[in-house]
Amino acid sequence: MSKVFSKIILSTGFLIAGVSFGIWGARQFDSSQDLSTPFSENYSIPVLDSNPRRELDRIEDHRNFNFIAAAVEKVGPAVVRINASREVVQEDFFGGMQPSQGRQETGTGSGFIIQEDGLIITNAHVIENSSTVTVSLRDGQFFEGEVLGIDQMTDLAVVKIDASNLPVVTLGKSEDLVTGEWAIAIGNPLGLDNTVTAGIISALGRSSNEIGVPDKRVRFIQTDAAINPGNSGGPLLNIEGEVIGINTAIKANAQGLGFAIPIETAQRISQQLASKGKAEHPYLGIQMVTLNANTFTNYDFPVPEEYQNKQGVLIIRVIPDSPAERGGFQAGDLITEIEQQTIIQTVDVQEQVDKSNIGEPLSVTVYRNNEIVVVEVIPGQFPE
Structure with a gap:
């Protein structure tokens, strides 16, 4: 009997210790706590929920809400899915290229909203040669998109949808980046909407020749955050949830290598595309x-x-x-x-x-x- 009683006491002790550890873990993420003062001066026992399961869920939710989750919560609503349809062309009897009646191919990419009235930045290769472009938001809204301009030299394009009061991203600065800092990618890879991946900035200033696209005039950001087909046009974020680049390229036969267009280049070109319909180089x-x-x-x-x-x-x-x-x-x-x-x-x-x-x-x-x-x-x- 004494052995059973000892096991009960020991188990209870572990349970109390586990809950205490969970509470302490949650307190470490409390940004309002002044960590410069001794623990005994600013720590108070939190009021526990009367339902133990609900209290543990609350602690776990707080513990897992990191900077990546915060960035995604901030930017996610402004990231869109872009579907583009192109009419298939084929060679005719005389060697010319003619549209194949009734046959279309579709492609999917990503983009993000930079103005509340529906101005969207994406990649040129996502929508070039498209007959129709549609845009869907994370909240389920669906729009026909108007292509305002495409610039193949930087692989950038601007699309406009007829809407208002839309969520928008916050633009950061890629020129302030340091190799090794965190990077977060959001997009729709392989048709899987609202996918988030994270990694680091692997290198800066990669030339177009280095990554195998010599016809582009861009110095790319390199990241190991997973970028797959469908991510193209989506934002690359810093830890503040600011857009620092546009995910655009995957190097052939490579593992863990993705590239993004610096946001300064995207801003300059997108302004020209929106106002003039073309970019000047x-x-x-x-x-x-x-x-x-x-x-x-x-x-x-x-x-x-x-x-x-x-x-x-x-x-x-x-x-x-x-x-x-x-x-x-x-x-x-x-x-x-x-x-x-x-x-x-x-x-x-x-x-x-x-x-x-x-x-x-x-x-x-x-x-x-x-x-x-x-x-x-x-x-x-x-x-x-």
């Missing part, structure tokens, strides 16, 4: 390579010997009748600065040119014939 008209040891051996262009210990971007060709030719650039010029920003590799040139304005002078510092020369060039519109 400043253009100089040069062919260039990053100056390094390989430049001296892998190119037929004669690299001056005085460049051996220098860094910058080497111009190997100036396009005839281009802004660069009119501005006075020469093959063999070594670009070292643009608008007083140091240039080390070709993506630096691309970034600075993208930030410039068409028709306004751009100051470029080059090294030429052992002299420093400042060239004033006026960027033009990228040729179609």
